[in-house]
Amino acid sequence: MTSALSVLRAAGYSIRRGLQGMRETPLVQLLAVATTAVCMLLLAVIVLAWLNVRGVFQGFGVDVPIAIYLAEGAPEEDVQQLRARLEALPEVDRVELVEAEAAMQRLADGLGGERSLLEGIDAKILPRTLELHLDPEVPEIFSHALAQRLEGFAAVDEVALAGAWATQAHTLIDTLGHLVLWAALLVALASIAIVWNTIRLAVYARRAEVHILRLVGGTTRFVRGPFLVEGALQGALGAAVALGLVYVGFRAIEPFLREGLSFVFAASSLRFFFPSEVLVGVALGAGVGVVGSRIAAGRSIEQ
Amino acid sequence: MGPPSVEFAAVTKHYGRASQGRAALADVGFRVERGAFSLLLGPSGAGKSTLLKLVLAMEHADEGTIRVAGRDIDRLRKASIPFLRRNVGAVFQDFKLLPEASPLENVALALRVLGAPSREIHERSAHALRLVELDPEIRRPSRCLSGGEQQRVAIARALAGDPAILLADEPTGNLDPRLTQEILDLLGAICRRGTTVVLATHDPLVRERVRFDQELHLQAGVLVFDSTVGGNAKLAETRRKLGAVA
Numbered sequence: 340m341t342s343a344l345s346v347l348r349a350a351g352y353s354i355r356r357g358l359q360g361m362r363e364t365p366l367v368q369l370l371a372v373a374t375t376a377v378c379m380l381l382l383a384v385i386v387l388a389w390l391n392v393r394g395v396f397q398g399f400g401v402d403v404p405i406a407i408y409l410a411e412g413a414p415e416e417d418v419q420q421l422r423a424r425l426e427a428l429p430e431v432d433r434v435e436l437v438e439a440e441a442a443m444q445r446l447a448d449g450l451g452g453e454r455s456l457l458e459g460i461d462a463k464i465l466p467r468t469l470e471l472h473l474d475p476e477v478p479e480i481f482s483h484a485l486a487q488r489l490e491g492f493a494a495v496d497e498v499a500l501a502g503a504w505a506t507q508a509h510t511l512i513d514t515l516g517h518l519v520l521w522a523a524l525l526v527a528l529a530s531i532a533i534v535w536n537t538i539r540l541a542v543y544a545r546r547a548e549v550h551i552l553r554l555v556g557g558t559t560r561f562v563r564g565p566f567l568v569e570g571a572l573q574g575a576l577g578a579a580v581a582l583g584l585v586y587v588g589f590r591a592i593e594p595f596l597r598e599g600l601s602f603v604f605a606a607s608s609l610r611f612f613f614p615s616e617v618l619v620g621v622a623l624g625a626g627v628g629v630v631g632s633r634i635a636a637g638r639s640i641e642q
Numbered sequence: 643m644g645p646p647s648v649e650f651a652a653v654t655k656h657y658g659r660a661s662q663g664r665a666a667l668a669d670v671g672f673r674v675e676r677g678a679f680s681l682l683l684g685p686s687g688a689g690k691s692t693l694l695k696l697v698l699a700m701e702h703a704d705e706g707t708i709r710v711a712g713r714d715i716d717r718l719r720k721a722s723i724p725f726l727r728r729n730v731g732a733v734f735q736d737f738k739l740l741p742e743a744s745p746l747e748n749v750a751l752a753l754r755v756l757g758a759p760s761r762e763i764h765e766r767s768a769h770a771l772r773l774v775e776l777d778p779e780i781r782r783p784s785r786c787l788s789g790g791e792q793q794r795v796a797i798a799r800a801l802a803g804d805p806a807i808l809l810a811d812e813p814t815g816n817l818d819p820r821l822t823q824e825i826l827d828l829l830g831a832i833c834r835r836g837t838t839v840v841l842a843t844h845d846p847l848v849r850e851r852v853r854f855d856q857e858l859h860l861q862a863g864v865l866v867f868d869s870t871v872g873g874n875a876k877l878a879e880t881r882r883k884l885g886a887v888a
Contacts, residue, residue: 345757354755551738554698555752555799556728558721 357568377579405471413494534631574628645712647838653706684860690842731800735815741785770798790821
Protein backbone atom coordinates (compact mmCIF):
# COMPACT_ATOMS: atom_id res chain seq x y z
CA MET A 340 0.00 0.00 0.00
CA THR A 341 2.78 2.38 1.03
CA SER A 342 4.75 1.43 -2.06
CA ALA A 343 1.74 2.05 -4.32
CA LEU A 344 1.23 5.44 -2.71
CA SER A 345 4.90 6.26 -3.22
CA VAL A 346 4.58 5.39 -6.91
CA LEU A 347 1.49 7.60 -7.17
CA ARG A 348 3.29 10.47 -5.48
CA ALA A 349 6.26 10.01 -7.80
CA ALA A 350 3.86 10.07 -10.77
CA GLY A 351 2.28 13.24 -9.40
CA TYR A 352 5.72 14.83 -9.07
CA SER A 353 6.60 13.79 -12.64
CA ILE A 354 3.45 15.39 -14.02
CA ARG A 355 3.89 18.62 -12.05
CA ARG A 356 7.57 18.90 -12.91
CA GLY A 357 6.96 17.96 -16.54
CA LEU A 358 4.33 20.69 -16.90
CA GLN A 359 6.58 23.17 -15.12
CA GLY A 360 9.40 22.24 -17.49
CA MET A 361 7.15 23.00 -20.46
CA ARG A 362 6.15 26.35 -19.00
CA GLU A 363 9.82 27.23 -18.51
CA THR A 364 10.57 26.91 -22.25
CA PRO A 365 7.38 27.91 -24.09
CA LEU A 366 9.02 28.75 -27.41
CA VAL A 367 10.89 25.45 -27.60
CA GLN A 368 7.69 23.59 -26.75
CA LEU A 369 5.72 25.51 -29.36
CA LEU A 370 8.25 24.68 -32.04
CA ALA A 371 8.35 21.02 -31.03
CA VAL A 372 4.57 20.69 -31.01
CA ALA A 373 4.24 22.56 -34.32
CA THR A 374 6.83 20.47 -36.15
CA THR A 375 5.41 17.25 -34.70
CA ALA A 376 1.95 18.40 -35.79
CA VAL A 377 3.15 19.00 -39.37
CA CYS A 378 4.54 15.45 -39.52
CA MET A 379 1.40 13.94 -38.05
CA LEU A 380 -0.80 16.04 -40.34
CA LEU A 381 0.67 14.19 -43.30
CA LEU A 382 -0.05 10.84 -41.70
CA ALA A 383 -3.57 11.82 -40.66
CA VAL A 384 -4.41 12.87 -44.24
CA ILE A 385 -3.12 9.58 -45.67
CA VAL A 386 -4.92 7.49 -43.05
CA LEU A 387 -8.18 9.39 -43.58
CA ALA A 388 -7.92 8.94 -47.35
CA TRP A 389 -7.26 5.22 -46.88
CA LEU A 390 -10.22 4.81 -44.52
CA ASN A 391 -12.55 6.52 -46.98
CA VAL A 392 -11.30 4.63 -50.03
CA ARG A 393 -11.63 1.37 -48.14
CA GLY A 394 -15.09 2.39 -47.03
CA VAL A 395 -16.13 3.10 -50.61
CA PHE A 396 -14.94 -0.27 -51.84
CA GLN A 397 -16.53 -2.08 -48.92
CA GLY A 398 -19.75 -0.25 -49.80
CA PHE A 399 -19.52 -1.70 -53.26
CA GLY A 400 -19.13 -5.17 -51.80
CA VAL A 401 -15.53 -6.04 -52.64
CA ASP A 402 -15.26 -7.85 -49.32
CA VAL A 403 -17.83 -10.43 -50.42
CA PRO A 404 -16.45 -12.48 -53.34
CA ILE A 405 -19.65 -14.61 -53.64
CA ALA A 406 -23.15 -13.43 -52.68
CA ILE A 407 -25.87 -16.11 -52.83
CA TYR A 408 -29.32 -14.51 -53.05
CA LEU A 409 -31.81 -16.97 -51.62
CA ALA A 410 -35.10 -17.71 -53.33
CA GLU A 411 -38.15 -16.08 -51.78
CA GLY A 412 -39.83 -18.51 -49.39
CA ALA A 413 -36.94 -20.97 -49.46
CA PRO A 414 -37.46 -23.39 -46.54
CA GLU A 415 -35.26 -22.62 -43.56
CA GLU A 416 -34.16 -26.23 -43.41
CA ASP A 417 -32.82 -26.04 -46.99
CA VAL A 418 -31.02 -22.79 -46.26
CA GLN A 419 -29.33 -24.21 -43.17
CA GLN A 420 -28.40 -27.38 -45.03
CA LEU A 421 -26.85 -25.34 -47.84
CA ARG A 422 -24.98 -23.21 -45.33
CA ALA A 423 -23.62 -26.28 -43.53
CA ARG A 424 -22.43 -27.81 -46.83
CA LEU A 425 -20.70 -24.60 -47.83
CA GLU A 426 -19.02 -24.23 -44.44
CA ALA A 427 -17.67 -27.75 -44.83
CA LEU A 428 -15.76 -26.79 -47.99
CA PRO A 429 -12.05 -26.28 -47.25
CA GLU A 430 -11.89 -23.37 -49.72
CA VAL A 431 -14.55 -21.45 -47.79
CA ASP A 432 -13.29 -19.27 -44.96
CA ARG A 433 -16.72 -18.38 -43.52
CA VAL A 434 -20.38 -18.08 -44.44
CA GLU A 435 -22.65 -15.30 -43.19
CA LEU A 436 -26.42 -15.24 -43.45
CA VAL A 437 -27.63 -11.67 -43.98
CA GLU A 438 -31.32 -11.10 -43.31
CA ALA A 439 -33.30 -8.59 -45.34
CA GLU A 440 -33.42 -6.06 -42.45
CA ALA A 441 -29.66 -6.21 -42.02
CA ALA A 442 -29.17 -5.74 -45.77
CA MET A 443 -31.45 -2.68 -45.68
CA GLN A 444 -29.50 -1.27 -42.74
CA ARG A 445 -26.24 -1.73 -44.66
CA LEU A 446 -27.71 0.02 -47.64
CA ALA A 447 -28.85 2.90 -45.46
CA ASP A 448 -25.40 3.14 -43.84
CA GLY A 449 -23.81 3.17 -47.28
CA LEU A 450 -25.98 6.06 -48.40
CA GLY A 451 -25.00 8.08 -45.34
CA GLY A 452 -26.61 11.49 -45.61
CA GLU A 453 -28.78 10.28 -48.46
CA ARG A 454 -30.47 7.54 -46.42
CA SER A 455 -33.76 9.40 -46.63
CA LEU A 456 -34.03 7.98 -50.14
CA LEU A 457 -34.95 4.64 -48.55
CA GLU A 458 -37.79 6.04 -46.44
CA GLY A 459 -40.98 4.05 -46.90
CA ILE A 460 -39.27 1.13 -48.62
CA ASP A 461 -39.95 -2.23 -47.00
CA ALA A 462 -36.85 -4.23 -46.18
CA LYS A 463 -38.66 -7.38 -47.32
CA ILE A 464 -38.08 -6.46 -50.95
CA LEU A 465 -34.42 -7.34 -50.40
CA PRO A 466 -33.56 -11.05 -50.56
CA ARG A 467 -31.91 -12.99 -47.74
CA THR A 468 -28.31 -13.56 -48.66
CA LEU A 469 -25.56 -16.02 -47.86
CA GLU A 470 -22.21 -14.22 -48.09
CA LEU A 471 -19.27 -16.48 -48.83
CA HIS A 472 -15.77 -15.44 -47.80
CA LEU A 473 -13.18 -17.63 -49.48
CA ASP A 474 -9.68 -18.46 -48.43
CA PRO A 475 -7.35 -15.84 -50.04
CA GLU A 476 -5.33 -18.61 -51.73
CA VAL A 477 -8.35 -20.00 -53.62
CA PRO A 478 -8.10 -19.35 -57.41
CA GLU A 479 -10.79 -17.29 -59.16
CA ILE A 480 -11.83 -20.28 -61.29
CA PHE A 481 -13.15 -21.96 -58.15
CA SER A 482 -15.59 -19.07 -57.58
CA HIS A 483 -17.02 -19.48 -61.06
CA ALA A 484 -17.36 -23.27 -60.74
CA LEU A 485 -19.00 -22.95 -57.33
CA ALA A 486 -21.40 -20.28 -58.59
CA GLN A 487 -22.50 -22.52 -61.46
CA ARG A 488 -23.21 -25.41 -59.13
CA LEU A 489 -25.03 -23.24 -56.58
CA GLU A 490 -27.43 -21.90 -59.23
CA GLY A 491 -28.80 -25.42 -59.55
CA PHE A 492 -30.06 -25.43 -55.95
CA ALA A 493 -33.77 -24.81 -55.41
CA ALA A 494 -33.12 -22.51 -52.44
CA VAL A 495 -30.88 -20.28 -54.55
CA ASP A 496 -32.33 -17.51 -56.68
CA GLU A 497 -29.12 -15.96 -58.01
CA VAL A 498 -25.37 -16.00 -57.37
CA ALA A 499 -23.29 -12.82 -57.75
CA LEU A 500 -19.53 -12.89 -58.10
CA ALA A 501 -17.50 -9.80 -57.19
CA GLY A 502 -15.29 -10.40 -60.22
CA ALA A 503 -11.86 -9.14 -61.31
CA TRP A 504 -12.51 -5.50 -60.37
CA ALA A 505 -12.85 -6.61 -56.72
CA THR A 506 -9.36 -8.12 -56.89
CA GLN A 507 -8.04 -4.86 -58.29
CA ALA A 508 -9.85 -2.94 -55.60
CA HIS A 509 -8.30 -5.17 -52.98
CA THR A 510 -4.89 -4.56 -54.51
CA LEU A 511 -5.49 -0.80 -54.36
CA ILE A 512 -6.63 -0.98 -50.73
CA ASP A 513 -3.63 -3.13 -49.86
CA THR A 514 -1.27 -0.71 -51.61
CA LEU A 515 -2.78 2.22 -49.76
CA GLY A 516 -2.56 0.22 -46.56
CA HIS A 517 1.16 -0.31 -47.14
CA LEU A 518 1.54 3.39 -47.88
CA VAL A 519 -0.17 4.15 -44.57
CA LEU A 520 2.20 1.82 -42.75
CA TRP A 521 5.30 3.34 -44.33
CA ALA A 522 4.00 6.86 -43.75
CA ALA A 523 3.24 5.95 -40.14
CA LEU A 524 6.76 4.60 -39.71
CA LEU A 525 8.38 7.69 -41.25
CA VAL A 526 6.18 10.06 -39.27
CA ALA A 527 6.86 8.14 -36.08
CA LEU A 528 10.61 8.33 -36.70
CA ALA A 529 10.45 12.04 -37.54
CA SER A 530 8.32 12.77 -34.47
CA ILE A 531 10.62 10.71 -32.26
CA ALA A 532 13.57 12.72 -33.62
CA ILE A 533 11.82 16.02 -32.88
CA VAL A 534 10.85 15.04 -29.34
CA TRP A 535 14.27 13.48 -28.76
CA ASN A 536 15.98 16.73 -29.72
CA THR A 537 13.70 18.86 -27.54
CA ILE A 538 14.03 16.61 -24.52
CA ARG A 539 17.78 16.38 -24.98
CA LEU A 540 17.90 20.17 -24.73
CA ALA A 541 15.67 20.03 -21.64
CA VAL A 542 17.92 17.43 -20.00
CA TYR A 543 20.94 19.61 -20.76
CA ALA A 544 19.24 22.74 -19.41
CA ARG A 545 18.26 20.89 -16.22
CA ARG A 546 21.47 18.90 -15.84
CA ALA A 547 22.20 20.47 -12.44
CA GLU A 548 18.79 19.40 -11.17
CA VAL A 549 19.26 15.91 -12.60
CA HIS A 550 22.64 15.67 -10.87
CA ILE A 551 21.16 16.78 -7.54
CA LEU A 552 18.30 14.31 -7.82
CA ARG A 553 20.75 11.49 -8.46
CA LEU A 554 22.86 12.68 -5.55
CA VAL A 555 19.99 12.58 -3.06
CA GLY A 556 18.95 9.10 -4.15
CA GLY A 557 16.49 9.66 -6.97
CA THR A 558 15.90 6.47 -8.93
CA THR A 559 16.33 6.55 -12.70
CA ARG A 560 12.57 6.25 -13.10
CA PHE A 561 11.98 9.18 -10.75
CA VAL A 562 14.53 11.43 -12.48
CA ARG A 563 13.34 10.44 -15.93
CA GLY A 564 9.61 10.79 -15.15
CA PRO A 565 9.18 14.55 -15.81
CA PHE A 566 10.97 14.26 -19.16
CA LEU A 567 8.70 11.39 -20.21
CA VAL A 568 5.66 13.47 -19.27
CA GLU A 569 7.05 16.36 -21.30
CA GLY A 570 7.66 14.13 -24.33
CA ALA A 571 4.25 12.47 -24.04
CA LEU A 572 2.53 15.85 -23.93
CA GLN A 573 4.50 17.11 -26.93
CA GLY A 574 3.49 14.03 -28.93
CA ALA A 575 -0.14 14.15 -27.80
CA LEU A 576 -0.45 17.88 -28.48
CA GLY A 577 1.21 17.46 -31.88
CA ALA A 578 -1.28 14.71 -32.78
CA ALA A 579 -4.22 16.72 -31.45
CA VAL A 580 -3.22 19.82 -33.44
CA ALA A 581 -2.73 17.70 -36.57
CA LEU A 582 -6.14 16.05 -36.18
CA GLY A 583 -7.72 19.45 -35.52
CA LEU A 584 -6.23 20.83 -38.73
CA VAL A 585 -7.30 17.77 -40.71
CA TYR A 586 -10.82 18.17 -39.32
CA VAL A 587 -10.96 21.82 -40.42
CA GLY A 588 -9.62 20.87 -43.87
CA PHE A 589 -12.01 17.92 -44.13
CA ARG A 590 -15.06 20.04 -43.31
CA ALA A 591 -13.89 22.62 -45.85
CA ILE A 592 -13.56 20.20 -48.79
CA GLU A 593 -16.26 17.71 -47.82
CA PRO A 594 -19.11 19.51 -49.73
CA PHE A 595 -17.01 19.66 -52.90
CA LEU A 596 -16.10 15.97 -52.65
CA ARG A 597 -19.71 14.99 -52.10
CA GLU A 598 -20.82 17.00 -55.07
CA GLY A 599 -18.00 15.97 -57.39
CA LEU A 600 -17.95 12.30 -56.43
CA SER A 601 -21.59 11.77 -55.57
CA PHE A 602 -21.68 8.38 -57.32
CA VAL A 603 -18.75 7.09 -55.28
CA PHE A 604 -20.00 8.38 -51.97
CA ALA A 605 -23.52 7.18 -52.50
CA ALA A 606 -22.22 3.71 -51.74
CA SER A 607 -20.23 4.73 -48.69
CA SER A 608 -20.56 7.86 -46.67
CA LEU A 609 -17.55 10.18 -46.66
CA ARG A 610 -16.40 10.32 -43.09
CA PHE A 611 -13.93 11.86 -40.64
CA PHE A 612 -12.27 9.86 -37.87
CA PHE A 613 -14.61 8.53 -35.18
CA PRO A 614 -14.03 9.98 -31.69
CA SER A 615 -12.48 6.67 -30.61
CA GLU A 616 -10.04 6.86 -33.56
CA VAL A 617 -9.15 10.44 -32.61
CA LEU A 618 -8.39 9.24 -29.07
CA VAL A 619 -6.25 6.42 -30.42
CA GLY A 620 -4.40 8.95 -32.63
CA VAL A 621 -3.69 11.24 -29.69
CA ALA A 622 -2.61 8.27 -27.58
CA LEU A 623 -0.27 7.10 -30.35
CA GLY A 624 1.15 10.63 -30.51
CA ALA A 625 1.77 10.46 -26.77
CA GLY A 626 3.39 7.05 -27.21
CA VAL A 627 5.72 8.37 -29.89
CA GLY A 628 6.60 11.26 -27.55
CA VAL A 629 7.37 8.84 -24.73
CA VAL A 630 9.69 6.83 -26.98
CA GLY A 631 11.51 10.00 -28.12
CA SER A 632 11.92 11.32 -24.59
CA ARG A 633 12.89 7.89 -23.25
CA ILE A 634 15.77 7.76 -25.74
CA ALA A 635 16.79 11.36 -25.03
CA ALA A 636 16.70 10.89 -21.27
CA GLY A 637 18.56 7.61 -21.39
CA ARG A 638 22.23 7.47 -20.62
CA SER A 639 22.61 11.03 -19.35
CA ILE A 640 19.99 10.40 -16.66
CA GLU A 641 21.50 7.14 -15.52
CA GLN A 642 24.93 8.52 -14.75
CA MET B 643 28.73 -1.91 17.49
CA GLY B 644 27.91 -3.00 13.93
CA PRO B 645 30.05 -2.73 10.81
CA PRO B 646 32.13 0.38 10.10
CA SER B 647 30.32 3.15 8.25
CA VAL B 648 32.95 3.24 5.51
CA GLU B 649 35.61 0.66 4.80
CA PHE B 650 38.18 0.76 1.98
CA ALA B 651 40.41 -2.25 1.33
CA ALA B 652 43.26 -1.90 -1.20
CA VAL B 653 41.21 0.45 -3.38
CA THR B 654 42.75 1.73 -6.60
CA LYS B 655 41.09 4.09 -9.03
CA HIS B 656 42.37 5.35 -12.37
CA TYR B 657 40.71 7.81 -14.69
CA GLY B 658 41.10 6.77 -18.30
CA ARG B 659 43.46 3.91 -19.04
CA ALA B 660 45.05 2.34 -16.01
CA SER B 661 48.34 2.09 -17.84
CA GLN B 662 48.50 5.84 -18.49
CA GLY B 663 49.44 8.30 -15.77
CA ARG B 664 49.24 7.87 -12.03
CA ALA B 665 46.30 6.53 -10.12
CA ALA B 666 43.77 8.94 -8.62
CA LEU B 667 43.77 6.56 -5.66
CA ALA B 668 46.36 3.84 -5.15
CA ASP B 669 45.93 0.90 -2.78
CA VAL B 670 43.94 2.92 -0.26
CA GLY B 671 42.71 1.17 2.86
CA PHE B 672 41.02 2.57 5.98
CA ARG B 673 37.87 2.31 8.01
CA VAL B 674 35.63 4.93 9.52
CA GLU B 675 33.72 3.65 12.53
CA ARG B 676 30.05 4.38 13.06
CA GLY B 677 29.38 7.77 14.61
CA ALA B 678 32.97 8.94 14.12
CA PHE B 679 34.07 12.34 12.83
CA SER B 680 36.72 11.64 10.24
CA LEU B 681 38.89 14.36 8.79
CA LEU B 682 40.26 13.68 5.31
CA LEU B 683 43.14 16.03 4.62
CA GLY B 684 45.17 16.53 1.48
CA PRO B 685 46.10 19.12 -1.12
CA SER B 686 44.04 19.70 -4.24
CA GLY B 687 44.34 16.71 -6.58
CA ALA B 688 45.23 14.34 -3.76
CA GLY B 689 42.17 12.17 -4.46
CA LYS B 690 39.79 13.36 -1.72
CA SER B 691 36.86 14.01 -4.06
CA THR B 692 37.49 10.74 -5.89
CA LEU B 693 37.35 8.93 -2.58
CA LEU B 694 34.02 10.51 -1.67
CA LYS B 695 32.62 9.82 -5.15
CA LEU B 696 33.54 6.17 -4.69
CA VAL B 697 31.59 6.08 -1.42
CA LEU B 698 28.59 7.56 -3.23
CA ALA B 699 29.01 5.06 -6.10
CA MET B 700 29.36 7.98 -8.50
CA GLU B 701 32.61 6.33 -9.59
CA HIS B 702 33.68 2.72 -9.44
CA ALA B 703 36.99 1.39 -8.14
CA ASP B 704 39.29 -0.46 -10.50
CA GLU B 705 40.57 -2.67 -7.71
CA GLY B 706 39.82 -3.32 -4.08
CA THR B 707 36.68 -3.40 -1.99
CA ILE B 708 34.53 -0.59 -0.66
CA ARG B 709 31.96 -1.28 2.01
CA VAL B 710 29.41 1.29 3.11
CA ALA B 711 27.54 0.35 6.27
CA GLY B 712 28.79 -3.20 5.73
CA ARG B 713 27.60 -3.49 2.12
CA ASP B 714 30.04 -4.09 -0.69
CA ILE B 715 29.02 -1.37 -3.12
CA ASP B 716 30.66 -3.02 -6.12
CA ARG B 717 28.17 -5.83 -5.73
CA LEU B 718 25.20 -3.53 -5.66
CA ARG B 719 22.88 -3.68 -8.62
CA LYS B 720 22.62 -0.43 -10.56
CA ALA B 721 19.04 -0.05 -9.40
CA SER B 722 20.12 -0.25 -5.75
CA ILE B 723 22.58 2.66 -5.93
CA PRO B 724 19.89 5.35 -5.31
CA PHE B 725 18.95 3.53 -2.10
CA LEU B 726 22.59 3.60 -0.99
CA ARG B 727 22.71 7.35 -1.64
CA ARG B 728 19.62 7.89 0.50
CA ASN B 729 21.69 6.60 3.40
CA VAL B 730 24.69 8.79 2.59
CA GLY B 731 24.17 12.55 2.65
CA ALA B 732 26.64 14.67 0.69
CA VAL B 733 27.66 18.32 0.87
CA PHE B 734 29.91 20.05 -1.64
CA GLN B 735 31.97 23.22 -1.90
CA ASP B 736 29.66 24.58 -4.63
CA PHE B 737 26.52 23.74 -2.58
CA LYS B 738 24.74 22.09 -5.56
CA LEU B 739 21.43 23.82 -4.88
CA LEU B 740 18.66 24.73 -7.31
CA PRO B 741 19.35 28.47 -7.49
CA GLU B 742 15.78 29.55 -8.18
CA ALA B 743 14.19 27.32 -5.55
CA SER B 744 13.66 28.39 -1.94
CA PRO B 745 15.64 26.68 0.84
CA LEU B 746 12.58 24.64 1.78
CA GLU B 747 12.07 23.48 -1.81
CA ASN B 748 15.73 22.52 -2.07
CA VAL B 749 15.56 20.44 1.08
CA ALA B 750 12.23 18.95 0.06
CA LEU B 751 13.86 17.50 -3.06
CA ALA B 752 15.70 14.93 -0.94
CA LEU B 753 12.38 13.77 0.51
CA ARG B 754 10.43 13.79 -2.75
CA VAL B 755 12.65 11.02 -4.09
CA LEU B 756 11.54 8.91 -1.11
CA GLY B 757 7.91 9.26 -2.15
CA ALA B 758 6.98 10.85 1.18
CA PRO B 759 3.57 12.55 1.55
CA SER B 760 3.47 16.33 1.01
CA ARG B 761 2.77 17.17 4.64
CA GLU B 762 5.62 14.96 5.84
CA ILE B 763 7.95 16.50 3.25
CA HIS B 764 7.08 19.97 4.50
CA GLU B 765 7.47 19.08 8.17
CA ARG B 766 10.74 17.19 7.78
CA SER B 767 12.23 19.84 5.48
CA ALA B 768 11.35 22.57 7.97
CA HIS B 769 12.83 20.47 10.78
CA ALA B 770 16.07 19.95 8.83
CA LEU B 771 16.34 23.68 8.19
CA ARG B 772 15.79 24.45 11.86
CA LEU B 773 18.54 21.94 12.72
CA VAL B 774 20.98 24.04 10.72
CA GLU B 775 19.51 27.20 12.30
CA LEU B 776 17.78 28.49 9.20
CA ASP B 777 14.25 29.86 9.05
CA PRO B 778 12.05 27.47 7.00
CA GLU B 779 9.83 30.41 6.09
CA ILE B 780 12.51 32.03 3.91
CA ARG B 781 10.86 32.36 0.51
CA ARG B 782 13.80 33.91 -1.34
CA PRO B 783 15.52 31.90 -4.07
CA SER B 784 18.57 30.11 -2.70
CA ARG B 785 20.88 32.11 -4.97
CA CYS B 786 19.98 35.24 -2.92
CA LEU B 787 21.32 33.69 0.30
CA SER B 788 24.85 34.17 1.64
CA GLY B 789 27.44 31.46 1.06
CA GLY B 790 27.11 30.28 4.65
CA GLU B 791 23.34 30.12 4.40
CA GLN B 792 23.54 28.22 1.11
CA GLN B 793 25.88 25.69 2.68
CA ARG B 794 23.46 25.31 5.59
CA VAL B 795 20.67 24.61 3.11
CA ALA B 796 22.89 21.99 1.45
CA ILE B 797 23.61 20.39 4.84
CA ALA B 798 19.91 20.47 5.73
CA ARG B 799 19.14 18.72 2.44
CA ALA B 800 21.80 16.11 3.14
CA LEU B 801 20.31 15.51 6.60
CA ALA B 802 16.64 15.59 5.62
CA GLY B 803 16.50 11.90 4.77
CA ASP B 804 18.18 11.09 8.10
CA PRO B 805 21.26 9.42 6.58
CA ALA B 806 23.68 7.39 8.67
CA ILE B 807 26.68 8.99 6.97
CA LEU B 808 27.37 12.59 5.94
CA LEU B 809 30.15 13.28 3.43
CA ALA B 810 31.35 16.87 3.19
CA ASP B 811 33.67 17.74 0.32
CA GLU B 812 35.40 21.07 1.02
CA PRO B 813 32.20 22.45 2.55
CA THR B 814 33.99 25.55 3.79
CA GLY B 815 36.02 26.17 0.64
CA ASN B 816 33.92 29.17 -0.40
CA LEU B 817 33.36 30.63 3.05
CA ASP B 818 35.08 33.28 5.16
CA PRO B 819 36.66 32.25 8.51
CA ARG B 820 33.58 33.13 10.60
CA LEU B 821 31.20 31.16 8.41
CA THR B 822 33.75 28.35 8.18
CA GLN B 823 33.70 28.01 11.96
CA GLU B 824 29.89 28.02 11.97
CA ILE B 825 29.74 25.20 9.45
CA LEU B 826 32.42 23.18 11.27
CA ASP B 827 30.54 23.58 14.55
CA LEU B 828 27.38 22.46 12.78
CA LEU B 829 29.09 19.34 11.39
CA GLY B 830 30.42 18.60 14.89
CA ALA B 831 26.90 18.87 16.31
CA ILE B 832 25.56 16.58 13.59
CA CYS B 833 28.20 13.98 14.47
CA ARG B 834 27.29 14.19 18.15
CA ARG B 835 23.70 13.29 17.14
CA GLY B 836 25.07 9.96 15.92
CA THR B 837 25.74 10.61 12.25
CA THR B 838 29.10 9.51 10.86
CA VAL B 839 30.80 12.55 9.31
CA VAL B 840 33.62 12.44 6.75
CA LEU B 841 34.96 15.93 6.13
CA ALA B 842 37.37 16.34 3.21
CA THR B 843 39.42 19.51 3.12
CA HIS B 844 42.68 20.86 1.78
CA ASP B 845 42.93 23.29 4.71
CA PRO B 846 45.12 21.87 7.51
CA LEU B 847 43.92 24.62 9.84
CA VAL B 848 40.56 22.87 10.06
CA ARG B 849 42.31 20.41 12.41
CA GLU B 850 42.43 23.13 15.05
CA ARG B 851 38.86 24.22 14.54
CA VAL B 852 36.92 21.00 14.96
CA ARG B 853 36.95 17.97 17.26
CA PHE B 854 37.54 14.83 15.27
CA ASP B 855 38.04 11.13 15.97
CA GLN B 856 40.15 10.18 12.99
CA GLU B 857 42.57 11.91 10.68
CA LEU B 858 43.38 10.64 7.21
CA HIS B 859 45.98 12.22 4.96
CA LEU B 860 45.91 11.70 1.23
CA GLN B 861 48.74 12.69 -1.01
CA ALA B 862 48.91 12.06 -4.75
CA GLY B 863 46.29 9.35 -4.42
CA VAL B 864 48.09 7.55 -1.59
CA LEU B 865 46.88 7.37 1.99
CA VAL B 866 49.99 8.54 3.86
CA PHE B 867 48.51 8.77 7.34
CA ASP B 868 45.68 7.23 9.30
CA SER B 869 45.50 8.31 12.93
CA THR B 870 43.67 5.13 13.89
CA VAL B 871 46.46 2.85 12.68
CA GLY B 872 49.88 2.47 14.40
CA GLY B 873 51.26 5.84 13.32
CA ASN B 874 54.93 5.73 12.35
CA ALA B 875 55.15 2.28 10.79
CA LYS B 876 52.11 2.93 8.66
CA LEU B 877 53.38 6.34 7.68
CA ALA B 878 56.69 4.89 6.54
CA GLU B 879 54.96 2.24 4.50
CA THR B 880 52.61 4.63 2.81
CA ARG B 881 55.42 7.07 2.09
CA ARG B 882 57.25 4.25 0.43
CA LYS B 883 54.17 3.58 -1.69
CA LEU B 884 53.93 7.25 -2.52
CA GLY B 885 57.51 7.16 -3.71
CA ALA B 886 56.70 4.17 -5.84
CA VAL B 887 53.77 5.77 -7.65
CA ALA B 888 55.11 9.34 -7.93
